[in-house]
Amino acid sequence: MIKRRRTRQIKIGNVAIGGGAPVSIQSMTTTDTRDVDATVDQIAELAAAGCEIVRVTVKDMESAKCLKDIRRGIAAPLVADIHFDYRVALESAKHADCIRLNPGNISKPEQVRQVIAACKDRGIPIRVGANSGSIQRGRGKAAKIKGVSGLSADMIAGVLDYLKIFEKEKFYDIKISLKAAHIYETVMAYRALARECDYPFHLGITASGLPFAGTIKSSIGIGALLLDGIGDTFRVSLTADPVEEVRVGREIVKSLGLRNFGPVIMSCPTCGRAEIDIITLTERIEARVKDFPKPLDIAVMGCVVNGPGEAAGADIGIAGGKGVGVIFRKGKIVKTVKEKQLLSEFMKELEKLL
Amino acid sequence: MIKRRRTRQIKIGNVAIGGGAPVSIQSMTTTDTRDVDATVDQIAELAAAGCEIVRVTVKDMESAKCLKDIRRGIAAPLVADIHFDYRVALESAKHADCIRLNPGNISKPEQVRQVIAACKDRGIPIRVGANSGSIQRGRGKAAKIKGVSGLSADMIAGVLDYLKIFEKEKFYDIKISLKAAHIYETVMAYRALARECDYPFHLGITASGLPFAGTIKSSIGIGALLLDGIGDTFRVSLTADPVEEVRVGREIVKSLGLRNFGPVIMSCPTCGRAEIDIITLTERIEARVKDFPKPLDIAVMGCVVNGPGEAAGADIGIAGGKGVGVIFRKGKIVKTVKEKQLLSEFMKELEKLL
Numbered sequence: 001m002i003k004r005r006r007t008r009q010i011k012i013g014n015v016a017i018g019g020g021a022p023v024s025i026q027s028m029t030t031t032d033t034r035d036v037d038a039t040v041d042q043i044a045e046l047a048a049a050g051c052e053i054v055r056v057t058v059k060d061m062e063s064a065k066c067l068k069d070i071r072r073g074i075a076a077p078l079v080a081d082i083h084f085d086y087r088v089a090l091e092s093a094k095h096a097d098c099i100r101l102n103p104g105n106i107s108k109p110e111q112v113r114q115v116i117a118a119c120k121d122r123g124i125p126i127r128v129g130a131n132s133g134s135i136q137r138g139r140g141k142a143a144k145i146k147g148v149s150g151l152s153a154d155m156i157a158g159v160l161d162y163l164k165i166f167e168k169e170k171f172y173d174i175k176i177s178l179k180a181a182h183i184y185e186t187v188m189a190y191r192a193l194a195r196e197c198d199y200p201f202h203l204g205i206t207a208s209g210l211p212f213a214g215t216i217k218s219s220i221g222i223g224a225l226l227l228d229g230i231g232d233t234f235r236v237s238l239t240a241d242p243v244e245e246v247r248v249g250r251e252i253v254k255s256l257g258l259r260n261f262g263p264v265i266m267s268c269p270t271c272g273r274a275e276i277d278i279i280t281l282t283e284r285i286e287a288r289v290k291d292f293p294k295p296l297d298i299a300v301m302g303c304v305v306n307g308p309g310e311a312a313g314a315d316i317g318i319a320g321g322k323g324v325g326v327i328f329r330k331g332k333i334v335k336t337v338k339e340k341q342l343l344s345e346f347m348k349e350l351e352k353l354l
Numbered sequence: 355m356i357k358r359r360r361t362r363q364i365k366i367g368n369v370a371i372g373g374g375a376p377v378s379i380q381s382m383t384t385t386d387t388r389d390v391d392a393t394v395d396q397i398a399e400l401a402a403a404g405c406e407i408v409r410v411t412v413k414d415m416e417s418a419k420c421l422k423d424i425r426r427g428i429a430a431p432l433v434a435d436i437h438f439d440y441r442v443a444l445e446s447a448k449h450a451d452c453i454r455l456n457p458g459n460i461s462k463p464e465q466v467r468q469v470i471a472a473c474k475d476r477g478i479p480i481r482v483g484a485n486s487g488s489i490q491r492g493r494g495k496a497a498k499i500k501g502v503s504g505l506s507a508d509m510i511a512g513v514l515d516y517l518k519i520f521e522k523e524k525f526y527d528i529k530i531s532l533k534a535a536h537i538y539e540t541v542m543a544y545r546a547l548a549r550e551c552d553y554p555f556h557l558g559i560t561a562s563g564l565p566f567a568g569t570i571k572s573s574i575g576i577g578a579l580l581l582d583g584i585g586d587t588f589r590v591s592l593t594a595d596p597v598e599e600v601r602v603g604r605e606i607v608k609s610l611g612l613r614n615f616g617p618v619i620m621s622c623p624t625c626g627r628a629e630i631d632i633i634t635l636t637e638r639i640e641a642r643v644k645d646f647p648k649p650l651d652i653a654v655m656g657c658v659v660n661g662p663g664e665a666a667g668a669d670i671g672i673a674g675g676k677g678v679g680v681i682f683r684k685g686k687i688v689k690t691v692k693e694k695q696l697l698s699e700f701m702k703e704l705e706k707l708l
Contacts, residue, residue: 057626133660181620207620223574237623266535266561269591272411306487
């Protein structure tokens with residue numbers, strides 16, 4: 001139902017980004033990139049969790065040279081994250097599937113042109129990745145970009161100026177990010193830039209914090225943009241094990257119906273009206289269906305208020321009554337069973353759908 | 355920075371809703387409403403967690419009569435949630451601070467008019483609360499509401515018809531909710547209704563599920579609307595202890611800068627570039643500042659890429675270096691200290707700000 005923004009398409013390894021491709025999920029390693037084994041191991045863990053594109057930081061020449069062995073050890077597309085030193089980008093471009101440049105700290109046109117040439121040679125794209133923490137301030141005012149001011153305008157102005165270097169070289173194999181720590185600034189910046197260009201976007205709320213707050217901030221910011229159809233790939237940034245970033249990322253796109261990662265469970269918050277134990281029942285159902293590959297809408301509802309309606313609207317559902325539950329399948333009541341048998345009977349009906 | 359939608363203002367007890375009032379946080383009890391002690395206890399817990407308006411389900415006359423004693427036992431404004439039986443609403447209106455009616459199951463105009471008269475008498479507002487699970491289907495097409503179709507249009511058409519009964523009685527003391535289990539439908543419905551009326555809105559994603567998925571769904575849906583300036587009060591629905599709903603709700607409005615509930619921590623996801631242990635440091639800082647009442651932007655950043663920028667933009671911040679950290683206060687470097695002393699030195703500087 002979400003109408004996606006039309007963009008050019010780029011490819012990072014075998015993963016297409018933009019131009020109608022599925023919204024892809026990224027994360028970033030936390031290992032020292034020079035420790036090839038540890039980095040390869042963490043990438044394997046991330047890939048197993050559902051990470052589709054992996055980024056590693058490349059802070060020096062030694063790290064850049066390690067990309068060759070890392071690339072050999074993994075299956076996922078590899079993005080090299082570069083700051084400050086364009087020579088590190090030149091070395092990384094020999095091995096990685098995409099180079100990320102920060103316009104805030106590699107900005108000399110002659111240096112950027114060398115990186116562009118290296119990426120063109122190997123046919124790999126560049127992410128132009130602006131961050132509020134490293135962008136040059138004060139350019140936004142003069143640029144007069146519709147719908148934004150302050151930091152958001154500075155980020156966009158910086159990016160648009162930077163893009164001129166690329167376009168002069170006829171290099172369009174680009175995705176863009178505009179990450180700020182504040183949600184509103186980030187969302188406004190992406191919305192405004194969406195009107196100015198047709199490059200695909202990499203989304204994120206930078207420095208969003210520990211898992212509880214970071215999940216909420218990232219869900220709001222990334223989610224609001226995806227609802228607008230803006231965003232082609234993204235990373236949830238969390239101060240945590242990056243596997244957690246992937247879990248949250250997958251849930252965001254799944255809950256918006258943008259990707260199919262198995263069943264979606266709708267379950268009511270219990271209230272004084274629920275006549276069966278909804279929390280336990282839902283937890284048990286979730287545990288049993290979490291690895292099912294098929295996308296299914298499952299409804300677990302406590303009472304007659306919204307229960308029959310939601311349960312009937314789902315592929316399969318339960319609506320609780322007094323010590324009993326009614327099982328629905330594709331809008332039809334198939335069974336009324338006692339609470340004790342509810343889980344097992346529900347699973348039987350579910351299997352018929354698979 | 356978010357520009358709020360202009361609405362009428364109503365009051366539930368002493369809490370103003372709409373018309374420029376702060377976005378307020380609600381939750382709902384899960385106790386049997388007839389168990390007055392348990393209900394009063396749970397409301398006290400919810401209030402202690404920051405719940406500003408509490409709703410209880412009132413499923414029969416016996417529950418309605420209990421509202422009198424519940425009302426006496428609590429400080430928070432009390433909303434009575436009614437379905438099916440308008441007589442239960444009439445009894446509840448004698449005690450509660452607001453009545454919630456569901457247009458999907460109390461729809462006979464002569465019954466609704468009696469409830470309106472009772473609420474008018476006591477000067478209490480009514481929430482017109484539509485749910486996708488209990489709305490009459492099929493009305494939306496004829497209503498031709500701009501920007502929506504399907505279930506969203508049906509919900510709006512149902513609500514607009516229902517409002518006519520109220521407006522004929524010159525009763526405008528109303529807030530509206532339009533909850534659907536799917537985020538996109540919910541957001542589209544609220545956005546469309548915002549163009550059709552000036553009543554304040556109660557937001558929520560209904561039946562959003564267990565805490566992990568439910569937090570993400572609610573953050574996206576409620577957050578996207580709040581970013582638009584839409585929404586005056588809300589409940590995060592989770593299949594969990596309702597205290598968890600309040601925690602998530604507070605984090606949503608805090609992260610959007612709509613309410614001040616103490617410090618906001620920005621912390622970077624660590625990557626291979628971080629030279630100090632950011633996860634542990636951030637967790638420790640959070641544990642120490644979580645009950646601070648003062649709103650403060652705190653940045654905990656691992657390296658020199660965005661560290662100095664974000665840290666300088668915050669009220670107080672740390673940017674990590676090789677085994678050391680630089681402490682910033684209001685944009686100025688105040689100290690460079692070894693990683694071991696970082697937490698204690700940071701806390702000293704923080705206290706100077708309080």
